[in-house]
Amino acid sequence: MSTLNLSLGKASRKKNRNRRNEALWGYACVAPLSIGLLMFLAAPLGFSFYISLTRYDLFNEPVFVGFANFQRIFSPEGAEFWRSVGNAFIYSIGVLLSMILSLIIASIFRGKIHGKNFFKGLFFLPTICSAVAVTIMWKRMYDYNYGTINQILGLFGIEGIYWLSEEYVVFAIMFMQLIFGFGTSMLLYISAINSIPKDYYEAADIDGANVFQKFFHITVPSVSPISFYIMVTGLIGSIQGFTTYQVMTNGSPSNTMMPVLLIYKYSGGDYGAFYGYASAMGIVLGGIIVILTIVEFIFSRKWVHYAS
Amino acid sequence: MSEKAISRGKKKSKINGGQILGKILAYVFLCLIAALILIPFIQLILNSLKGPKEVEANVFFPSVWYFSNYIDVFKETVMLHSFLNTFMYIIPPVICGTFMSALCAYGFARLRFPGKNIIFGAMMATLVIPNIIIMIPAYVMFAKFYQWLGTPLPVVIPGMFGSTVTMFFMLQYIRTLPTEMEEAAMIDGLNRLDIFLTVVFPMMVPAFVAQVVLAFSGQYNDYLTPLLYLGNNTDLFTVQLAINQMNSAYSVETQKLLAACVIALLPTIILFLCAQKTFTEGISLSGLK
Numbered sequence: 001m002s003t004l005n006l007s008l009g010k011a012s013r014k015k016n017r018n019r020r021n022e023a024l025w026g027y028a029c030v031a032p033l034s035i036g037l038l039m040f041l042a043a044p045l046g047f048s049f050y051i052s053l054t055r056y057d058l059f060n061e062p063v064f065v066g067f068a069n070f071q072r073i074f075s076p077e078g079a080e081f082w083r084s085v086g087n088a089f090i091y092s093i094g095v096l097l098s099m100i101l102s103l104i105i106a107s108i109f110r111g112k113i114h115g116k117n118f119f120k121g122l123f124f125l126p127t128i129c130s131a132v133a134v135t136i137m138w139k140r141m142y143d144y145n146y147g148t149i150n151q152i153l154g155l156f157g158i159e160g161i162y163w164l165s166e167e168y169v170v171f172a173i174m175f176m177q178l179i180f181g182f183g184t185s186m187l188l189y190i191s192a193i194n195s196i197p198k199d200y201y202e203a204a205d206i207d208g209a210n211v212f213q214k215f216f217h218i219t220v221p222s223v224s225p226i227s228f229y230i231m232v233t234g235l236i237g238s239i240q241g242f243t244t245y246q247v248m249t250n251g252s253p254s255n256t257m258m259p260v261l262l263i264y265k266y267s268g269g270d271y272g273a274f275y276g277y278a279s280a281m282g283i284v285l286g287g288i289i290v291i292l293t294i295v296e297f298i299f300s301r302k303w304v305h306y307a308s
Numbered sequence: 309m310s311e312k313a314i315s316r317g318k319k320k321s322k323i324n325g326g327q328i329l330g331k332i333l334a335y336v337f338l339c340l341i342a343a344l345i346l347i348p349f350i351q352l353i354l355n356s357l358k359g360p361k362e363v364e365a366n367v368f369f370p371s372v373w374y375f376s377n378y379i380d381v382f383k384e385t386v387m388l389h390s391f392l393n394t395f396m397y398i399i400p401p402v403i404c405g406t407f408m409s410a411l412c413a414y415g416f417a418r419l420r421f422p423g424k425n426i427i428f429g430a431m432m433a434t435l436v437i438p439n440i441i442i443m444i445p446a447y448v449m450f451a452k453f454y455q456w457l458g459t460p461l462p463v464v465i466p467g468m469f470g471s472t473v474t475m476f477f478m479l480q481y482i483r484t485l486p487t488e489m490e491e492a493a494m495i496d497g498l499n500r501l502d503i504f505l506t507v508v509f510p511m512m513v514p515a516f517v518a519q520v521v522l523a524f525s526g527q528y529n530d531y532l533t534p535l536l537y538l539g540n541n542t543d544l545f546t547v548q549l550a551i552n553q554m555n556s557a558y559s560v561e562t563q564k565l566l567a568a569c570v571i572a573l574l575p576t577i578i579l580f581l582c583a584q585k586t587f588t589e590g591i592s593l594s595g596l597k
Binding site: 023024033037043045051105111120124125126133148180184211242247259290 | 326330331334335337338341342344345346347348349351352355363364366408409411412414415416419420421422424427431434436437438439440441442443444445446447448449451452465466468469470471472475499500501504525528529531532535536547548551552555556562565566569570572573576577579580584587588591
């Protein structure tokens with residue numbers, strides 16, 4: 001009896017030890033990523049709230065100024081910030097256009113197309129290319145004197161256009177982003193369209209529906225959650241856009257001044273060293289993005305619910 | 309057999325003029341888009357092979373091919389140096405970071421420990437934090453607390469710890485793997501790390517390679533982070549910084565700048581041609597999260 005108890009105790013002790021052992025290994029496995037996130041994400045995040053309440057130029061000690069930086073953003077002085085946010089929204093119209101383009105292409109790919117993989121690969125290719133190199137390439141295309149586009153216009157006797165001037169730069173950048181940026185949403189649409197049950201289309205065929213009816217009554221509603229996802233992530237991407245604008249125009253004309261570029265210029269760049277103010281702008285911008293992310297999350301859940 | 313023939317006959321009769329016209333329109337449309345993508349690339353390559361006068365005059369086709377532009381890029385600019393820098397900066401974080409993400413995923417997938425769900429939830433919550441909030445404070449921290457300014461460390465070290473997105477991808481992959489081998493290894497008395505290294509990780513190699521490829525191209529193309537930390541130090545330049553400087557400072561002739569752009573584009577394009585599926589599947593998965 002007592003020996004049985006003893007051995008049972010031993011077994012449970014061994015079990016306990018095993019469990020403790022497992023837990024220790026568990027912590028060891030998740031430790032590196034956890035430490036990394038604490039050091040390089042959580043710490044700067046916490047620090048951002050402190051630094052945004054100060055005036056700081058990196059050389060002198062930070063001076064606590066309360067909410068002055070935020071007040072500045074919401075005062076007439078902060079107009080340039082809101083202007084840049086507005087610019088981001090304007091450029092996100094390009095996302096809408098690229099959404100339409102990629103949905104059309106994805107629907108074409110639903111049918112039998114020779115060279116489908118070639119087209120798919122080519123359309124996606126620009127999205128993995130260096131944004132700096134791609135922008136320099138397009139800047140050359142848009143050049144007033146040497147640009148290919150003005151040259152082509154010249155063939156038709158049309159006067160060259162200053163594509164990177166205040167008037168036209170929005171179209172220039174949007175066009176480039178449309179042609180070179182739709183690859184990702186195209187792939188998302190392709191996989192969304194592949195998951196639409198085939199019998200929907202077959203039933204429509206029996207009813208004698210034409211291509212356009214099938215497109216508007218089956219494809220478009222079925223992929224609407226993905227459309228919403230692309231729109232919101234596109235808007236967020238536009239708000240965080242930097243490389244294209246910095247390389248193409250460096251923020252002048254003013255309708256190419258984007259929020260991140262503005263923050264960059266205020267943090268030791270052309271506009272001086274105002275790390276507190278730059279940080280405050282980052283927080284406001286981040287807040288806008290978080291709200292958009294949450295909206296996307298809530299709506300996509302609703303849609304998933306409707307679909308099931 | 310006869311049924312097949314009938315259905316084939318039906319199909320044939322269904323193909324009418326409208327469908328053929330639609331097909332033609334579809335191809336025309338696809339070719340038009342393909343042309344819009346290809347023209348800038350072709351223009352870039354042709355321009356990068358022209359002599360200085362023909363770049364100015366902007367003739368479409370170079371009459372003399374200046375392949376020497378490409379050699380001059382390496383001779384006259386910081387390009388070669390920047391290439392070595394870039395690879396030195398990104399290979400350690402890409403390899404080590406992806407491995408750490410896989411290790412973390414293994415911990416979440418296979419081991420039980422108190423607080424696991426809380427830690428996992430906290431990690432997933434960090435995905436919501438936009439990069440833009442931490443950009444400036446991180447810069448200040450690297451400058452003041454870590455004293456890493458003027459070194460490549462701010463670009464290299466953070467990535468070494470792994471990323472939540474990669475971890476999540478790995479987690480989903482591990483969950484599809486069978487557990488029998490691991491159980492057998494447990495009975496053999498291997499410890500958890502040995503099990504991960506000798507049993508689980510070898511099965512994860514496809515996912516690991518895919519994530520390494522994606523991380524490599526992402527970090528190779530990254531511009532803002534190196535610009536912030538290395539932007540005023542030519543010795544530390546990455547490829548992206550090098551071509552941007554040539555572009556904005558007009559420090560080299562146009563045809564050589566464009567040759568540098570072609571060179572800068574090559575690594576990810578080659579990677580894409582070798583592992584197209586990896587890239588396309590990576591995107592399709594990201595949309596489903």
